Amino acid sequence: MKLRSSVPKITGNGPHREITAETTYARMAPHLKRIGVTRVADITGLDRVGIPVYNAISPRSFDIISVYNGKGATKIDAKTSAIMEAAERFAASLPLRPAAIASYPELKKSGRRVLDPESCNFELHHAYSIDSPISWVEGFDLMHECSILVPQFLAGYYMSYHEVPCYPVSTTNGIASGNSLEEAICHALCELVERDDWTMADLISNRLGKFAADDEAGPVGDAIRAWAQERHPSLDPSTLPPRAQFFMEKFLDAGIDIEVKNITSATGIPSFQAVVSEYVADSFSRSHHGIGTHPDAEVAVVRAVSEVAQSRVVDIQAMREDITAAGQPVEKALFHVRRSNRANPDSWAIKPSVRPVRFQDVPSHPSTDVMDDVQLLLQRLRARGLDQAIVVDLSAPGIPATVVRVIVPGIESWTVDRNKLGPRAAQAWNSALAAIHSAQQRLRTAGSAQ
Numbered sequence: 001m002k003l004r005s006s007v008p009k010i011t012g013n014g015p016h017r018e019i020t021a022e023t024t025y026a027r028m029a030p031h032l033k034r035i036g037v038t039r040v041a042d043i044t045g046l047d048r049v050g051i052p053v054y055n056a057i058s059p060r061s062f063d064i065i066s067v068y069n070g071k072g073a074t075k076i077d078a079k080t081s082a083i084m085e086a087a088e089r090f091a092a093s094l095p096l097r098p099a100a101i102a103s104y105p106e107l108k109k110s111g112r113r114v115l116d117p118e119s120c121n122f123e124l125h126h127a128y129s130i131d132s133p134i135s136w137v138e139g140f141d142l143m144h145e146c147s148i149l150v151p152q153f154l155a156g157y158y159m160s161y162h163e164v165p166c167y168p169v170s171t172t173n174g175i176a177s178g179n180s181l182e183e184a185i186c187h188a189l190c191e192l193v194e195r196d197d198w199t200m201a202d203l204i205s206n207r208l209g210k211f212a213a214d215d216e217a218g219p220v221g222d223a224i225r226a227w228a229q230e231r232h233p234s235l236d237p238s239t240l241p242p243r244a245q246f247f248m249e250k251f252l253d254a255g256i257d258i259e260v261k262n263i264t265s266a267t268g269i270p271s272f273q274a275v276v277s278e279y280v281a282d283s284f285s286r287s288h289h290g291i292g293t294h295p296d297a298e299v300a301v302v303r304a305v306s307e308v309a310q311s312r313v314v315d316i317q318a319m320r321e322d323i324t325a326a327g328q329p330v331e332k333a334l335f336h337v338r339r340s341n342r343a344n345p346d347s348w349a350i351k352p353s354v355r356p357v358r359f360q361d362v363p364s365h366p367s368t369d370v371m372d373d374v375q376l377l378l379q380r381l382r383a384r385g386l387d388q389a390i391v392v393d394l395s396a397p398g399i400p401a402t403v404v405r406v407i408v409p410g411i412e413s414w415t416v417d418r419n420k421l422g423p424r425a426a427q428a429w430n431s432a433l434a435a436i437h438s439a440q441q442r443l444r445t446a447g448s449a450q
Contacts, residue, residue, distance in 0.1 A: 001140035001391060007182045007370035015299050016186040016370045019179050021072070021080040027179075027400040028083050034399060035090040036060055040079055046316045048254045051247060051309035052078035055319070056086040062093040062159060067319045071310040073246070073302075084401060088177035091396040091403035092157035098135035100149055105131060113148040115139075115390065119409040120154065121422035122167040134166060139390040139407065142185070142378055148390055155392040155405050169331075171417050174406045175394070181402050182370045185391055188406035189377040190269075192413075194293035197271035199412040201263035203425060204432050205232040205348045212436045224436055226354070231432070234353035235260040235272065239360060241298050247305040251276065259350055260304065263291075267380040268363045270297035272304040276312070277343040277350050283325065286343035287350065288312045295373045297364035315339070385424070386410050 007018050017024075032040070036058035044052050052075045056068045068089065070081025100107060107114040114136070117124065128134075135152040153165040157172055174192050178184035209228025213221040237248055237260065251258045261273045271293040277286055290307025294300040314320055326341035343350060365376055378389055390407040412425045421429075 001181075001393070003142075003182055003185070003371065003374070004180075005371060007180065009368055009370060012368050013366050014296060015294070016183050016190075016373055017179065018183060018370060021074075021077045024179055025076060025080045025083070028080075028087065031399050032056075032083065035083075035087050035396070037083060037086050040083060042075065042079075043313050043317050044075075044078075047309070047313040049250050049256065049309045049312065050254070051250050051306055053310045053313045054078040054082040055317070056082040057319075058086055058090070061086075061089065063089050063157075064159060065321045067314075067317075067321075069310055069314050069320075071306045073243075073306075084177045087396075087399060087401045088175055088403045089157065089172070091177070091394045091399070091401075092172065092175045092405065093159070094156070094394070094396060096135075096137050096152055096156055096394075098152055099138045100136040101133055102136070103131045103133050106133070107136065107149060113141075113146060115148055115150045115154075115388075115407070115409065117151055117154070117166040120167075120407070121410065121412060121414070121420045121425075122169075122417075123420045125165050125168045127164045128166045132164060132166075134163060137392060139392040139405075142374075142389045142391060143382060143387055148388075150390055150392060150407060154407060156394065157405075167419075169417060169419060171413070171419075173413050173416060174408070175403065176406070177401050177403045179401070180370075181391075181393070181404065182374060184402045184404045185406060186370050186374050186377070188391075188404055189374065189381075189389065189408075190293045190295075192406060192408050192411050193267060193269050193377065193381070194271055194291050195413040195416050196411045197263045197265045197267070197269075197293060198273065198291050199415040199421075199425060200265055200428055201232040201261070201271075201273065202415045203421075203429055205229050205261075208429060208432055208436075209348060212433070216440060220440060224439070227436070227439070228432070229348040229351065230353060230355065232261050232263050232273075232348070234356040235262050235301070235362070236356040236358050239358040240301065241359065244298060244301045244305065244359075247302055247309075250309070251305075258305065258308065259352060260301065261349065261353075262357050262362055264362060267384055268365075269293060269295055269377065269380055270300040270362055270364055272301045273349065274301075274304040274308045275349045276308055277345070282341065283339075285315055285326070285339035286341055288315065289349065295365040295367065295376050297359065297362050298366070301359070381408060381411075 041055040068085040072078040136149040176187035213225035288311040292300040292303025326339045392405045394403045
């Protein structure tokens with residue numbers, strides 16, 4: 001796999017696009033029937049926010065859903081985003097011809113480079129064992145610049161499969177499309193970092209904060225909860241750049257308060273979570289969120305805020321098959337799209353921070369080249385001990401869109417798939433818990449000395 005050394009961005013900076021959304025749509029429009037899209041619909045007007053949101057509808061998809069969504073600053077941005085999501089799901093579900101059928105130990109013994117299925121943060125399927133012969137396809141490790149075999153089930157996206165898979169669920173995490181291989185890889189890497197950061201923030205500022213505070217009532221418990229919540233503080237909206245202010249004002253003009261949290265991790269790649277909470281009806285979710293990650297902090301925060309608008313209008317439309325009613329039993333991998341009829345104003349995601357962070361204090365790495373973004377993402381992942389980033393090209397023949405799956409063994413994704421927490425998440429939890437216990441002991445000692 002050969003990547004270009006330089007891919008200049010069409011706008012000179014910002015998102016990872018080397019051509020305009022108008023050009024992308026013009027290229028893709030003649031191929032919509034090939035990827036199963038029968039209609040592209042503007043659903044912006046279903047909500048009062050006004051940020052453009054579009055559907056691309058594929059009635060005979062090989063997916064759990066047949067309605068794909070896109071958002072953006074303009075209608076063409078949103079329309080293009082929707083059809084590119086449809087293209088990536090279509091390509092990812094196509095059959096792949098295996099490069100090998102063997103067990104992991106057999107391939108390892110033969111001297112071939114092969115990904116250990118247990119190195120990824122997924123539970124193993126109950127019927128799979130490490131000695132089971134399975135199908136493998138070829139990927140390319142960007143960090144070591146070499147070919148490597150990966151489980152076919154992990155490379156694609158499947159609702160049904162021809163053999164016992166190594167994992168119980170197939171996810172879309174790390175599947176992305178673009179106008180080129182470099183664009184698609186950049187998009188996929190950003191998504192993987194996004195889910196990793198979201199998982200870490202949810203574990204520490206939300207779940208650990210509640211767990212420790214519930215265990216210690218009174219002022220000490222309140223202090224613990226506040227400490228955990230401030231680990232991922234709110235963003236001061238008055239410090240946002242103009243493009244982000246434009247999106248924020250859409251919500252404020254609609255009378256909807258929006259809270260943005262800085263969930264950037266030690267990788268230093270900007271990540272944000274945006275949340276709104278509003279009662280509309282008993283059947284409508286009480287809160288909606290959006291997540292955004294990109295080396296350029298402005299791009300990341302705009303993605304998070306605009307995704308909230310998409311979440312709301314898609315919920316109102318009620319056509320996506322994976323959105324379920326509050327309290328309805330669902331598989332754990334779909335918890336993140338289940339409606340909620342409760343929204344605790346004191347929860348970390350909704351409650352404003354005592355000490356919000358200025359946007360200018362969040363690390364940001366704007367660039368004018370897609371490959372600069374890709375190299376930065378790889379460098380930061382490697383620095384956090386994640387030393388593989390494997391690309392599988394899933395692109396459909398004859399379609400002017402590149403689709404890839406990027407696999408980063410060891411990266412966290414529990415908040416999305418509820419599958420398995422890995423050692424990095426466990427280390428973050430244990431480290432924060434140790435800090436809480438130390439603080440509890442100091443507070444008790446100080447209390448007894450008075």
